[in-house]
Amino acid sequence: MNLLIDDKTKQVLKNANSLVFFTGAGISAESGIPTFRGMDGIWNKLKPEELANFNAFLKNPKLVWEWYQHRKEIIHKCQPNSAHKIIADVQNNFEKVSVVTQNIDNLHRRAGSKKVYELHGNIERNYCIDCKKEYGDNVPLKDGLPKCDCGGLVRPDVVWFGEYLPQDVYTSAEKAAEESDVLFIVGTTGIVYPAASIIYIAKNNGAYLIEVNIEETEVSKSVNKSFFGKAGEVLPQIFNEI
């Protein structure tokens, strides 16, 4: 794929002091992790309200827990792709670069990114719903159920439907977006709020918006530049050229 990067975009990127990468499920598609919407999307096969919410967990903790264990096993077999890697490279070589992700798959960290604001949590972490004790990946099971020492149920540290985003993480992401000169919007439909507000916070504060997606989205009309192609191909080309 040969990408045409216009002079304006090159210039803006060369002069930028502060970059934010706002990412969604599409950035991990080339690693083999299914997206939520679109042809093979998870939500075409399962109803989110049946699995990804607190009441579903209370009603059938074993089912919800096993679904997350299954997703985690898939994720563990996947590797970060060239999009995650180039972002980590850029982050490690320049000062003000943040990653704000809606993904829970931990692939940005596995690629070497250090500062990652995970708006929807991280599937590798868990916590007790009663005493809030935090667990990593090793959760004790009693009769097949994830149980804390206090007897409470342990749940994945991910944001479910109807829940608030982690406030401190959102505030940091919001600040990074406000201060950004360029915001990359990579592999997201940009329709799930409040996460998607990051896009408009950056825009209202004068950032130059660059979208990377395989197809047009709701966001396309609001950005300065869209690159249509796979994130793992487009992002390395952009950064090779500037």
Ligand code: OAD
């Ligand atoms: P979606 O599944 O809504 O969108 C994935 C986007 O990635 C689509 O716009 C695709 O066109 C694009 N895409 C697919 N493959 C790509 C590739 N190789 N390169 C670039 N783009 C590609 O996922 P999100 O926008 O992340 O929330 O969804 C947002 C939230 O909705 C998720 O975090 C999740 C879900 O409900 C929670 O679970 C709270």
